[in-house]
Amino acid sequence: MSTPTPDRIRTTVTEYLRRIEASSAAGIADLYTDTATVEDPVGSDVRKGREEILPLYAALESSRNKTELLTLKIAGNEAAFHFRVTSEVAGTEYVFEPIDVMTFDDDGRITSMRAFWSAPDASDS
Template sequence: MMPTSAEMKAVMTKYASLVSAGDAEAVVALYADNATIEDPVGSPAQSGREAIAKFYQGACASGVKINVLSGPYGSFGNSAAMVAEVLVEVPGLGPSRIELVEVMEFDAQGKISAMRAYWGQEDMKPV
């Protein structure tokens, strides 16, 4: 049985809070073992628990903060989306803001099976 829209939205909200708190281990626990991350979409996908852990350890170590601007929005399927801003220190650019859309797919256990972040270079702006 697939997770409900409310359950998917709750995971996305928890995800944003945990990333902002710098708790990489708890973020990784939200993912299925064989999950993928494509951040940004078009970049090489990170696949599997080890790659996902490395991705979030790096992100959390850099002090990334995620603020949900709109949503999360559920679906009648196994996906949910939200509009967010990511605040991060970008080497050579300094404190930056990236406005993006994150789409997550979920498995039957309510774990994230795929995360895709839609943003491009023009969406990264100095703060």
């Protein structure tokens, strides 16, 4: 199996954050392969495929979102990254700072995502 280049992985991660800012659930879902899995948060049921993944991002469409990539580590065909999403909903700002772990196919599409966060983390800084 070949491996996506670090640049390709970096591009997908950057695009993932950009599409969160664009509040585009469909655009985010497009970054995943058809059989991709998502475990968000880690320990919860695993979602598989576009129909199960898309609803996870639907809430973004009713908020204004800013993102910031805090740390990105790429190794093999995987990445772990810490990022901040600041969402404004009805005048209130929420800050969310998970660490996501993703695997990628050769084209840099996401084959799996696992999100590390817990309820208290959702508002830490």
